[in-house]
Amino acid sequence: MYSVTNELAKPVQLRAYFTPVRIFLISTMLVNGGNYAYNLVLGRVLTPSQFAEAGILVTLLLAFSFLAMTFQIVSAKYSIELEGIDKVAFRQWITKISLWAGGILSLLVMLASGSISEFFHIDNTWALPTFSLALPLYFLMSVKRGFLQGTEKFVELSTSYQTEMWVRLLMTFALIFLLDGEATTWVSLAIVASVLVGYQMTGKTSKVSMSSARFEQSQLVWRFFLLTAAYECAQIIINYSDIIMVKHYFDSHQAGLYTSMALIGRMIYFVTWMVVMILIPRIVKLRKEGKAFKTQLLQYILVISVFSIGIASFAFFFPNLIVLTLFGEAYMAIAPYLWLYAFATMLFALSNVFVYYFLSIDQYLPVYIAIFMGLMQVVLIYFFHESLVQVIYVQIFNLNILLVVQVLFFVRKA
Structure with a gap:
């Protein structure tokens, strides 16, 4: 029985x-x-x-x-x-x-x-x-x-x-x-x-x-819609302006190498999407019900941080293994820079979760900041693109500023 x-x-x-x-x-x-x-x-x-x-x-x-x-x-x-x-x-x-x-x-x-x-x-x-x-x-x-x-x-x-x-x-x-x-x-x-x-x-x-x-209520929704659209445009700029500008400034071979590096590094960013997809309805629903919702953000930030640091560390210690396994010998030139791109992606992934959190609770200043920093990335790459690694350093510098500002804004509003 x-x-x-x-x-x-x-x-x-x-x-x-x-x-x-x-x-x-x-x-x-x-x-x-x-x-x-x-x-x-x-x-x-x-x-x-x-x-x-x-x-x-x-x-x-x-x-x-x-x-x-x-x-x-x-x-x-x-x-x-x-x-x-x-x-x-x-x-x-x-x-x-x-x-x-x-x-x-x-x-x-x-x-x-x-x-x-x-x-x-x-x-x-x-x-x-x-x-x-x-x-x-x-x-x-x-x-x-x-x-x-x-x-x-x-x-x-x-x-x-x-x-x-x-x-x-x-x-x-x-x-x-x-x-x-x-x-x-x-x-x-x-x-x-x-x-x-x-x-x-x-x-x-x-x-x-x-x-x-x-x-x-179209006027109210239009405001949120246009701000969200502006941030999505900023994400396009931050996420893809480097690939597009590298494709323009460098020859096809180097552009192909950079595209493969971006693909490996952006594993971190793609995983954060599932967090955002769950975070937005959760935050909006909890806020509507008058319940505490800030701890939800911190939990997701912790998960993303652990995952991102793990990927970046693996790329730092085993770059050759990653490149050989995923792409092959023809792409080995990107191995030394793989962890740098992963680190840049981690900065943006964390910043991105903060911005979506603020959008969910109708706090729009972080959105404006992200849009500005996205445009800054284009300007910086325009002036500094002597090599592929310089393009990565430009992004790390820019995205580090973006994340620090988002964290400071959250602490101030907490």
């Missing part, structure tokens, strides 16, 4: 352990691992020059994903704060805005594809126009993901991220290995397909006319 009862209890214990939040954390790690593998395999099968060209499309997708993240964060926040008809009207309003934003960006990329290709030395004329087709749907998908995030439907949210990642990964390499042609062609096609599938997996949206409910 004891053994039977014990066996029946096991499924219950497993279900209790695998809560939606834990499922989302595990799923996010798998998605980050899959995206990482995607870039690593690209680096393995392509030469540094080819990888630099294909990597630009991936970088552009990540850059636009930050803009789309504006819609996800705004949707998550106000799906918690609004109720009833206001929530329905808000969803219609934000969906309409996202469709316009994605459509306009898609048109701009398509029209400017020639100039963009020339600036980044992309030979494939069809890669960027094809890539641009994914943007409207990506922005719509971000709104739907925001509502899943805000209502803490983490299992459904995980499914959307998982399918998007797997379709992009499997389709890209199936096309590269089975068919001839430019790698950028297959990368762009796989991006479009993955966004389409990821959108479908966010679930159905209720069929309500866009004009059936008027959103009365």
Whole structure:
């Protein structure tokens, strides 16, 4: 009798352990691992020059994903704060805005594809126009993901991220290995397909006319929306201005080396995203209920710090092993600088969590500071880019200032 009862209890214990939040954390790690593998395999099968060209499309997708993240964060926040008809009207309003934003960006990329290709030395004329087709749907998908995030439907949210990642990964390499042609062609096609599938997996949206409910709080939301968008732009600048400027100032071989180094170092940053995705709805909900929420931030900061220091330390002591394992002999030139880039990423990852925390509680000065420091990074790299390591030192200097200011602001408000 004891053994039977014990066996029946096991499924219950497993279900209790695998809560939606834990499922989302595990799923996010798998998605980050899959995206990482995607870039690593690209680096393995392509030469540094080819990888630099294909990597630009991936970088552009990540850059636009930050803009789309504006819609996800705004949707998550106000799906918690609004109720009833206001929530329905808000969803219609934000969906309409996202469709316009994605459509306009898609048109701009398509029209400017020639100039963009020339600036980044992309030979494939069809890669960027094809890539641009994914943007409207990506922005719509971000709104739907925001509502899943805000209502803490983490299992459904995980499914959307998982399918998007797997379709992009499997389709890209199936096309590269089975068919001839430019790698950028297959990368762009796989991006479009993955966004389409990821959108479908966010679930159905209720069929309500866009004009059936008027959103009365649009002015309040616009303020938060524009500030969030400005910070997402600052993140794009901080995260990708170095890759873009290196691609412009250095030859394709060095740019490919730097892109691979950035990929390894940014493992830290990608992991922090799962923290931010959980932190925002938690903070907004606790604040709405009048409960203490500052300890939540400190717990997440501690987790990120331990993880980041571990990655940076491993990169310091075993750089050759990391580069050889992940990319191969052709990329060994980056080994001495790997830990420096990881350290720079750690500074930004910690600062990023502070900024999202402040955004959640409607404290906007840290956002302005982050935007300013993002612009400063571009200016500094513009003047100091004699070598790849100098570009890294510039970022460490800039991001260290940003983190110190954010910590001081938190201590002052605590």
